[in-house]
Amino acid sequence: LNPPLIGTFQDGRGELIAQDAVDGRSILVRGVWSGIAPNAHTYEESYSDDGGRTWKPAFIANVTRVTP
Numbered sequence: 001l002n003p004p005l006i007g008t009f010q011d012g013r014g015e016l017i018a019q020d021a022v023d024g025r026s027i028l029v030r031g032v033w034s035g036i037a038p039n040a041h042t043y044e045e046s047y048s049d050d051g052g053r054t055w056k057p058a059f060i061a062n063v064t065r066v067t068p
Helices: none
Strands: 006-010 013-022 025-037 040-048 056-064
Touching: none
Parallel strands: none
Antiparallel strands: 006 013, 013 025, 025 040, 040 056
16 A cells, blocks of 8 residues: 555645655655646646655646546
8 A cells, every 4th residue: 555645735736745665765755736627637746855855756747638
């Protein structure tokens, strides 16, 4: 199981953070949802190995619902 993400959604933006480990090192993982609309949003996942002082983006997705 993955560690739980903890955070909030407020004013159209969600930021959730979890602690994880990579190669025996402790890191933070942050997921940010923004531009939230009924049929689209942006999601960015970043990693920090310095306690959250700096973040390195690893994945950015602009998601749009496909309508039939």
